[in-house]
Amino acid sequence: MTIHAYKKSKKQLTIFFVTLIGITLLSAKLTNFNFLHGIQTLPKAIGWMFSNLYISAQSLEKFPSVLEKLVETIFLSITSTTTAAVVAMFLALMGSQTTKVNNFFASLSRIIASVYRNIPIVAWALILLLSFGQNALTGYFALFLATFGFLTRAFIETIDETSSSSVEALRASGATYFQMVAKAVMPECSPQMISWILYMIETNIRSSTLVGILTGTGIGFMFDLYYKSMNYNVVSLITISIVVVVIGIELISNYVRRVIL
Amino acid sequence: MALLHVKDVSKHYEKGKNVLSDINMEIFEGEFVSIIGPSGAGKSTFLRCINRMINISEGDIHFDGIDVSSLNKKSLRKHRTKIGMIFQHYNLVSRLTVIENVLHGRFGHKSTLQGVLGMFTEDEKMEAFHLLEKLGMSEHAYKRCDQLSGGQKQRVGIARALIQSPKLLLCDEPIASLDPNASKVIMDHLQSISKEMNITCIVNLHQVDVARKYSDRVIGLNSGRVVYDGESKALSSKAIHAIYGSEAGSLIME
Numbered sequence: 001m002t003i004h005a006y007k008k009s010k011k012q013l014t015i016f017f018v019t020l021i022g023i024t025l026l027s028a029k030l031t032n033f034n035f036l037h038g039i040q041t042l043p044k045a046i047g048w049m050f051s052n053l054y055i056s057a058q059s060l061e062k063f064p065s066v067l068e069k070l071v072e073t074i075f076l077s078i079t080s081t082t083t084a085a086v087v088a089m090f091l092a093l094m095g096s097q098t099t100k101v102n103n104f105f106a107s108l109s110r111i112i113a114s115v116y117r118n119i120p121i122v123a124w125a126l127i128l129l130l131s132f133g134q135n136a137l138t139g140y141f142a143l144f145l146a147t148f149g150f151l152t153r154a155f156i157e158t159i160d161e162t163s164s165s166s167v168e169a170l171r172a173s174g175a176t177y178f179q180m181v182a183k184a185v186m187p188e189c190s191p192q193m194i195s196w197i198l199y200m201i202e203t204n205i206r207s208s209t210l211v212g213i214l215t216g217t218g219i220g221f222m223f224d225l226y227y228k229s230m231n232y233n234v235v236s237l238i239t240i241s242i243v244v245v246v247i248g249i250e251l252i253s254n255y256v257r258r259v260i261l
Numbered sequence: 262m263a264l265l266h267v268k269d270v271s272k273h274y275e276k277g278k279n280v281l282s283d284i285n286m287e288i289f290e291g292e293f294v295s296i297i298g299p300s301g302a303g304k305s306t307f308l309r310c311i312n313r314m315i316n317i318s319e320g321d322i323h324f325d326g327i328d329v330s331s332l333n334k335k336s337l338r339k340h341r342t343k344i345g346m347i348f349q350h351y352n353l354v355s356r357l358t359v360i361e362n363v364l365h366g367r368f369g370h371k372s373t374l375q376g377v378l379g380m381f382t383e384d385e386k387m388e389a390f391h392l393l394e395k396l397g398m399s400e401h402a403y404k405r406c407d408q409l410s411g412g413q414k415q416r417v418g419i420a421r422a423l424i425q426s427p428k429l430l431l432c433d434e435p436i437a438s439l440d441p442n443a444s445k446v447i448m449d450h451l452q453s454i455s456k457e458m459n460i461t462c463i464v465n466l467h468q469v470d471v472a473r474k475y476s477d478r479v480i481g482l483n484s485g486r487v488v489y490d491g492e493s494k495a496l497s498s499k500a501i502h503a504i505y506g507s508e509a510g511s512l513i514m515e
Contacts, residue, residue, distance in 0.1 A: 169352035169418075172312055173425055174341035174369025179376035183365060187356045 052232040055240065059233035066222065066238055070245060073218040076136060077204035080143035081151075085197050088113075088148050092155030098164040099177075099185060109152065116149030121207050125214045134216040142211050143204050154196045155189070163188040191260045198253035205246055262326070263287035264428060264461055265311065270320035272306060272485075280306050281485040284320070290428070291459045293452065295472035295493070298482035299505050304465040307482070308431045311463070312344045313337060325428060342369030345422025345460075349434040351414040355407040359398065359417050362406055363389040366424035385424070392420040396450060412443025419450060423458075430454065432464040436471070444468075448475050469501055469512075 028035065093099045095109035125142040132138040166184040175183075212220020219238060226234040265288040272281040281303045288294055296304050309315040311322060313329055322329040325343060332340055345366070353362045367385050368376045393399045396416040406414060415435060422430055432451065436444035452475050455462045466472045472479050473493045481489030481504035489500050502509055 163354075165348070165350055165352040166354045168314070169346065169348060169421070170365060170368060172314055172341060172344075172346040172431075173366050173421070174338045175365070175376065176338070176368070176373045178373045179368045179371075182377040183357075183368070183379070184354050187354055191356075 053236040053239075054233065055237045056233040059231070059237045062234050062237065066219070066234075066241055069219045069222050070241055072136070073208050073212065073220070074205060074245065074249075076140060076218060077143060077208045078201055080140050081147050081197055081200045081204055084144045084148035085151055085193070085200075088151035088155055089193075091148075091152045092159060093181060093185070095152065095156045096159040098160055098167050099181060101177075110156070113149050113152035113156070116145050117153060118149070119146070121146040121211060122214065125211045129215060136215075136217045138215040139208060139211045139217050142215070143208060146207075147200050147204060151196060151200060155193060158189050158192045158196070159185055162192065191257075194260060195253075195257050198256060202246060202249050202253060205242075205249060209242055264290045264292075264325060265463075266321075266323040267311075268321045268323075270307075270310065270317050270322060272303070272310060272315065272318050279485050281310070281317075284485075284487055286480065286487065286490060288461060288463065290461055291455060292478060293455045293462045293476045294464070294478045294480060295476040296463065296465050296480045296482060297467070297469055297472050297504060298488075300467075302482040303485040304482055305433050308346075308433050308463065308465060311429075311431060312341050312346060338369060342425050343428050345425050345427035345430045347415070347418050347422055347430065347432040347435050349437045351411075351418045353406045353414055353417055353421075356405065358403050358405055359393065359409070360386075360389055360402045362417050363393060363420045363424055366421040369425060389420070389424055392423050393417075396420055410443070411439050412446055415439065415443070415447050416450065419447070419454070423454065423460075427460060430460055430462045432462060434465050434467065437467055444471070451475070469496075472496075 027033075091109040091113060094101060094105045095113065097106070100106035121142055124145050125138065128138045128141050132141065163185045166188060167180050170180045170184050208218060209220045209223065212218035212222075213224045214220070216224075219242060223235060223238050226232075226238065265286075267284055267286045267288075270281060270284040271279055273279045284307065296307065298304055306315060310317050311324065311329070313332070317330060324340065327336075327340065329340065354365070361379075364379075364381050364385065367381060371380075374380075390399060390402065393402055396419060398413060398416050398420065401409060401413060406417060409417065418435075430451070435451070436447050439447060448471060451462055451464065454460050464472075464476070473496055476493045479489065479491065479493045479496050480487060481500065483504055483506060489496070489504055491500075498509070501512065505512065
């Protein structure tokens with residue numbers, strides 16, 4: 001790189017950061033957000049959390065019912081993730097450059113995946129609430145649709161990255177489409193795909209809490225109930241148990257990843 | 262009659278930009294042919310036109326008496342079983358064992374269901390082990406392919422191509438990622454395959470001295486055109502410079 005080009009890229013970097021700071025200040029001004037005020041209220045907020053958000057002996061009595069709802073939530077996210085993975089698998093095979101059947105279906109499946117992925121899970125929950133009402137099925141479908149969009153995208157990239165060379169070899173030897181999928185794509189991609197599925201299960205346990213608040217099911221509903229009745233001790237019990245479960249699932253999936261990769 | 266008959270073949274991806282132009286050649290049974298030329302000359306494209314991994318734009322390719330561009334899906338599959346292919350990056354399924362990868366070469370001869378379920382006959386398995394033994398790989402038969410060295414992987418690739426019982430082997434830079442030792446092993450194997458089993462080999466190479474040493478015939482490509490076609494012994498340094506478009510003394514082999 002010549003000195004001139006170096007100076008130019010440095011100048012560009014400076015302009016970029018100045019613009020970034022400018023945008024931040026402008027948006028703070030527009031939304032009436034005050035940095036100083038925000039920082040000043042922080043100690044007060046932390047103080048409130050310490051005096052209210054603790055687990056009392058009384059709230060521990062609710063633990064069995066919290067646990068029951070928690071298990072319901074975990075299974076809901078596992079079911080929605082695994083079923084979404086099956087659908088995503090087919091769509092990804094269609095959408096991948098390596099295994100596409102033709103360009104029309106490839107574009108179609110990419111468009112479908114992108115639409116479902118880009119609608120936030122909360123929006124799905126609210127839309128589905130109208131047609132399915134307040135029950136676990138609504139939560140299931142909301143999780144399913146968002147997960148399936150994301151997994152399709154992830155699977156497409158996995159297939160393209162890991163199996164294009166062996167697929168080329170098998171195609172050159174006269175193998176059929178399904179032989180290539182079963183004997184080259186699947187063995188090469190399955191570890192990464194399982195890894196994505198585990199990641200999605202973790203994410204879905206977190207989001208199903210939020211979805212539960214909207215659809216009135218699972219741990220989210222319980223959170224909402226005690227929060228609105230201002231029983232903050234139980235709220236903190238619920239929050240901490242969610243955190244413990246999410247960390248637990250993450251540890252398990254990290255272990256599984258290490259073993260299969 | 263020639264095994265492979267290439268007539269006036271051209272290939273372009275965009276109109277007016279020919280990757281291959283007016284390629285003409287005849288390749289006979291049992292011949293060992295090297296294709297040399299600078300990167301981007303169209304060597305890989307040409308090889309892939311023969312088994313129709315890439316469709317040609319103009320011209321005719323006749324292989325074993327069959328017009329390649331007229332084949333439908335089913336007969337294309339049959340056509341490809343007669344042509345084994347070997348790649349620079351081996352293109353094995355790295356998470357499967359050596360023997361599984363070798364047996365993959367039989368898929369072309371099997372129904373979809375047999376292939377998906379991995380149903381191979383006793384004969385096919387025997388043949389796979391026999392080939393591995395011949396290539397000095399029998400002790401690695403149950404190893405996963407990602408544990409092998411480059412030279413070993415390429416030998417698995419050769420076994421996978423040979424189990425197709427092909428009439429022609431297309432080798433796309435088989436030694437470009439190998440060290441000199443492994444390169445020699447691979448080239449020796451390819452040579453003995455061509456001599457003993459009477460299988461025609463078309464090999465893309467970057468090493469002119471290797472091409473000269475091993476092949477019966479050398480074809481030089483530059484910018485998608487055949488600029489040299491003749492016996493490897495007759496390949497003069499003037500001809501080499503014509504192929505690579507270089508000045509005398511500017512190539513690393515001199």
